Amino acid sequence: MKNNHSSLRAQSKTASLIKLIVAAVILIVLIVMPFVGGAYIRNILILIFLYMAVSQMWNLLAGYTGLVSLGMQAFIGLAGYVLALTTQQYGKPIWLAFILAAVIAVVFALIISLPIFKMKGVYFTIGTWIIAEALYVFFANWAFVKYSIGYNITVAYRMNLNTFYYLCLVIGIVSIAVVLFILRSKTGLALMAMRDNEDAAEVRGVRLYRTKLMCFLIASVVTAIAGVALYLNLAYIRPTNAFSIEWTVSMVFIVIIGGIGTIEGPIIGAIIYVLLSQILYNFAGYSNLILGIIAVILIMVAPKGIMGYLEERFAWDIFGIRRRIKPKS
C-alpha cells in the first residue's frame, strides 16, 4: 500500500520536471513574442492575459466560495475611472493609478460586503449586479467625471506597447500565482471543501464568512488592477462601457467553458474567448448569441467545462494542488 504512494510520488517527480520545462518554454515564447509576433498577436495576447486574470478572480469567487457575482464590472469600471482621472484630470503617472485603483477597490469591496454578504445565492448575484448598475447611473450623472461623455485616456497612446505587453503578462501570471498560493495554503483546503459542499465544510469547522470575504477582497483588488490595464488598452472610458455587465458575462463564459473550480479553466477559456471574439468581430450583432450557443453546447457535452472534463478523465493536476503522501523513511 505504501509502495503505491511512493510510486505516485516518484511519478510526480518526473512529472514536475516536465511541467517545469513546459512552463519555462511557454514563458520564453511569451517573452520573445512581441519581437517576433507583430502588433496583432501582441494585442491578442494582451487581451488573453487580462481576460484570464479577471476570470481567475471570478472563478475564485464562483468556482470555490459559491459567490456568483454579476457585478465585477463595478471594479473594472472604477479602475478605469481611477486611471482616467489620475492621468487625464490630474496628469499623474500610470503607476499611481494602479495603486489608487487597488486601494479604492478594496475599500469599495469592504463597504458593499456589508449589505451583499447578508444575501444568499441568487440574491447575492442580483445584489452585485444592482450595485454595478447603481454605479453606472451615478457616474452618468456626475459632473466631476464629465457625465456620460467620459474621457479619452490619451496616456495610452504615448506608452511603450512592449512594456505594456510585459505588464499585462505579469498581471496574468500574478493572477494565477495568487490563486495557486491560496489553493496550496491551508485556505485552499477550505475553498475546495466549500466548492464541493458548503454545509459540510461549515460542520467541519470552516468559517464561511471570513473565507468568502477574504476571497472577495482579493478578487476585487486583482480585478481592479487588471481593469486599469484593460482601460489602458481601450484608451477611452464612458459609464456605459465602464459598468457594462458584458465584462462579467465574458468572465462567466470563460470560466464555464474552461472549467469552473479549476485553475486551468480560466486559461483555456480566455484563449478560446479572445480568439472567438476576433473571429466574431465581423458579426457584431450576433457575436454574443453565437458565444452563448457555443457555451450551451459545450455545457451539454462537458458540464464541468474543458478542464473539468480533462481533469476528471485523466486525473490531471497541472498546478500541483493535490496533497501528496510522503513515504515513511
Add this chain to the structure above:
Amino acid sequence: MTPILSVKDLAISFGSNHVLRSINFDLYENEVLGVVGPNGAGKTVMLDILTGVLKNTAGTITFMGQEISKKSIYERVRMGIGRTFQIPKSFEGMTAYENIITGGVYGAGMSEKAAAAQAEEILDIIGMNEHALTFAGKLGLLDRKRLEIGVAMASKPKVILFDEVAGGLTESEIAGVLEIVAKMRKLGYSIIWIEHVIQTMLKGTDRVLCMANGVDVICGEPAMVMSSREVEEVYLGVKKK
C-alpha cells in the same frame, strides 16, 4: 460520574411540526449510546441541533459542563463535537486523504503538516490506506461511510455522532464498521450512534435510547431495550399507519 453530554427537555418545531418535544439523555465518557426510532422520529434533526446546524427551541445541551445551545457550528466542532452524515457529505473533488486533512485543519485547528500526519493514522484506523489518494466522489458507499468517520475523527472530537453509518451496507461491511467502532472505543471516544440495524445496536453499544413522537421512550441496556414492549409498540405503531 458526571456525563460528558447531557440533554434535557430538548425541543424543536418547524412551524406546526413539533418534531422534538422533550428529549432527555446523558452520555458518559467512553460510552457508546445507540439511538433507535422510526423514520421521521427526528434522530437526524437531533444531531443537527447538537452540532448547531439547527437551533433548539427549548431545552438545554450541556457539553463538558457548558451549556452550548447558543454556540455556533464552528465553536462546537472546536469544543469537540464531531459527526457523520446519514447521506455522506464528503468533499468529492478532494481525495480521501485531503478530506481527512481538512477535518484536522479546520475542525481541530491543526497545522496542515500535523493534520497530514494525523490523516495517515486515521486512514489506518478506518482501513482506507489503499484509497487514500482516490477522489471521494469516486468512492463506493462503504468507503464513503468510512471516510465520514475518518473526517469526523480528524477534528479530535470528545463526542462523535454517527448518523446511520451502517445503513445500506451488507452484513460483512457492517462487521467492518463494528470493528472501527470497537477501535474507537479503545481510543476513548464517546459515541452517539443512530442506527436501524438491530445487530449493530446489540453488538456495538453500551446503552440504547429509543425515541418516538418527539420524546425519549425508553433508554437502557441494549438487549433489554430492543426486546422491550415500548420499542415493539413504536415500530408496530408506525407500521400500522
